Amino acid sequence: MEGSAAAWLRVAAVGCAAVACAVAAEMAARRGMAWCRWYRAVEVVRDLEQRCATPTEQLQRVVNSLAVEMFAGLVTEGGSRVRMLLTCVDALPDGSEEGVYYAIDLGGTSFRVLKVELGAGSTIINQKVEHQSIPENLTKGASNDLFNFIALALKNFIAREGGEDEGRPLGFTFSFPVRHSSISSGSLIQWTKEFSVEETVGKDVAQCLNEALVRNGLNMKVNVLVNNTVGTLALGHYYDKDTIAAVIIGAGTNACYIERNDVIVKSLDLLTNTGQTVVNVEWGSYRPPQIALTPYDICFKETRSYYDQGFEKMISGVYLGEIARLVFQKMAQVSDVFGAAAVDSLSTPFILRAPYLAAIREDDSPDLREVGRILEEHLKMQDVPLKTRKLVAIVCDIITQRAARLAAAAIVAILQKIGCDGTLCGTRKVRTMRGVRERTVIAIEGGLFQGYAVFREYLDEALTQILGEEIAATVSLRVMEEGSGVGAALLAAAYS
Numbered sequence: 001m002e003g004s005a006a007a008w009l010r011v012a013a014v015g016c017a018a019v020a021c022a023v024a025a026e027m028a029a030r031r032g033m034a035w036c037r038w039y040r041a042v043e044v045v046r047d048l049e050q051r052c053a054t055p056t057e058q059l060q061r062v063v064n065s066l067a068v069e070m071f072a073g074l075v076t077e078g079g080s081r082v083r084m085l086l087t088c089v090d091a092l093p094d095g096s097e098e099g100v101y102y103a104i105d106l107g108g109t110s111f112r113v114l115k116v117e118l119g120a121g122s123t124i125i126n127q128k129v130e131h132q133s134i135p136e137n138l139t140k141g142a143s144n145d146l147f148n149f150i151a152l153a154l155k156n157f158i159a160r161e162g163g164e165d166e167g168r169p170l171g172f173t174f175s176f177p178v179r180h181s182s183i184s185s186g187s188l189i190q191w192t193k194e195f196s197v198e199e200t201v202g203k204d205v206a207q208c209l210n211e212a213l214v215r216n217g218l219n220m221k222v223n224v225l226v227n228n229t230v231g232t233l234a235l236g237h238y239y240d241k242d243t244i245a246a247v248i249i250g251a252g253t254n255a256c257y258i259e260r261n262d263v264i265v266k267s268l269d270l271l272t273n274t275g276q277t278v279v280n281v282e283w284g285s286y287r288p289p290q291i292a293l294t295p296y297d298i299c300f301k302e303t304r305s306y307y308d309q310g311f312e313k314m315i316s317g318v319y320l321g322e323i324a325r326l327v328f329q330k331m332a333q334v335s336d337v338f339g340a341a342a343v344d345s346l347s348t349p350f351i352l353r354a355p356y357l358a359a360i361r362e363d364d365s366p367d368l369r370e371v372g373r374i375l376e377e378h379l380k381m382q383d384v385p386l387k388t389r390k391l392v393a394i395v396c397d398i399i400t401q402r403a404a405r406l407a408a409a410a411i412v413a414i415l416q417k418i419g420c421d422g423t424l425c426g427t428r429k430v431r432t433m434r435g436v437r438e439r440t441v442i443a444i445e446g447g448l449f450q451g452y453a454v455f456r457e458y459l460d461e462a463l464t465q466i467l468g469e470e471i472a473a474t475v476s477l478r479v480m481e482e483g484s485g486v487g488a489a490l491l492a493a494a495y496s
Contacts (some may be wrong), residue, residue: 038387041335045391045398048327051294052402056465059409061290063421063466066413069286074279075265083282086267087230087256088183089491090274092237095122097493102168102220104154104209105485107175107228108251109134109194111150113157114482116489122238127489129482130157143200147212155216167219169496171488174205175228175252177282180270183495184223192284192309193252193318224491228445229256230278231487235480236443238490243441243478245414249407249455250446253316255281257414283410284312291406296326311410315403317354317448325352327395328379337388338381345380352378358452361396368393397454404455408462411442415467415475422471441476445483 066082073084097118105112110133117126132153138146154170176195178186185206191197200208206222213220226234233246233256245257259279261271271277287310298313313319325346332342356374363370368389375381375392384392415421420440448455464472480487 037335038337041331041337041388041391044327044331044334045394048294048296048395049398051292052398054291054402054405054409054462056462058290059405059412059462059466062288062406062409063412063416065288065290066283066286066410067416070281070413070417073281074259074263077266081286083177083189083280083285085177085280085282086180086264086270087226087278087280088180088270089226089230089234089278090272090276091494092234092258092278093487093490093494095238096120097490099493100168101171101489101492101496102154102158103171103173103231103485103488103492104150105173105175105228105231105488106150107173107484109136109139111153112482112485113154114485114489115157115161116486118490118493124486127482127486128161129485139195139197141197143197143203143208144212146197146200147208148215150209151212151216151218154213154220155218158218169223169492170213170220171224171226171231171490171492172206172209172222173226173228173231173484173488175248175254175484176205177280177285178205178225178227180225184225186225192312224488224495226488226491227254227256227280228484229254229280231485231491232443232445232480232483233257233278234487234490234494235483236441236478236487238487240441240478242437242439243443244418244420245411246443246445246480246483247407247411247449247477248446248484249315249317249444249449251316251318251448252284253312253407253410253446254284255410255414257281257418259418281414284309284316286311286410288406288409294323296323296330298322298326311406315407315410317446318350320399320403320448321352321354321357322350323399324357324396325349327399328352328392331391337391338375338384342379342381354448355451357396357400358448358454360393361400361454362452363393400452400455401458404458405462408459408466411459411463411477412466414442415440420475421467438474439476440474441478443480443483444477445480450479 069080069082070084073080073082098120100117103114110131113130115128116124119125138149176192177189179189180186185204188201188203188205190201206225210221228248229246236243236246245255247255256278258276261275261277264271298319329346332338332346356378360371360374367386371389371392372384375384412421416423420437
């Protein structure tokens, strides 16, 4: 019996050892599979980082390329990837304007109605601003419905203000590409951002608003039609005569600047004898050939149109969160770092907005608590591990850095075009102070720039890298609060 017992024990021991080995092998296999899945997610992020790299030398090539496109756009219509639209604004507010003026600022799915009271000596005595959201159905519906909605909002605003100012000149900021025929009229070239009111394309948008004002019983008329960059430039110049350009970096992105008439070859009938004209660059339509698209850039790669807003989709707030979502979706497809249900929760376009991306990137808590909250509340991902949250923050940083550095290159291209970058049309490798203005001010507006500190830091860093410290010190970016709307009221005053 003792021999049988010993034999049984030996068999049992061998069996246990085999089971233990099998369990260990299974656990090792699972750890290996888990590591492989994690590695695949990390590889997605590494690939994104490589594709989005923008070394200074590459940014300089973007600067030169965009400056060349700007030159070409002033020669012929359609001869460039940037439209270089003449705005018919040949004089900016100088501080002598006085009185009460109204403005409407339409640039996205919300708009603003403004009342501005001006005093002599570049003094804004009082201003009132009301924000109105536009129902989604109006951004894709009938033209009359959209403009009626805007006109009624203005009428109600005037009524709340007492109604005694009806009949005053009206500035209209319309932040979509327009081909001007005068300072107060221009036809819509195409909608951008989230609008697609197709019957408005080709129509005079100032006339559309004027007709809506009449339908709603208002005795007012648009006397100045501008886009948001021109309004921002007007406010910047009102406070500081060294302001020579304006940049918007918000839901969309664009710029304008003061150009000499003698270098403008096209549309000579729109030029006056003042010697200068404000040019709307429309750089959102630019596609820098030096920057390869990633698989996550939504630039309509199959289109043959130059005007696919490719640059805007790499920079502006409407699209940065969407790029991040597409990266996260790819990570979820190749791994399980977000959990089993992540692919479905990441399938909704534009569910991740730029403010969330900014909050993720700027979360400096040890456990990335805000990142976890955003993933849970907005992307429906529960209990995402800390190491995955760190990957999410890295993705947002990569996308932010590329956007900010490209925006910096575009700003330098304007400086190069007007001779304020220390080079002779970009031909000199070393920038020096010779021939450069002692001070160049660029007015800037937009929620992405104003509300995202890391974005500003990356942009400033890139400006210094491209220009060099000596030249960069002469360039000042000045934020203009409500610039696009208040600027339209100032221009309404200047042209009244």
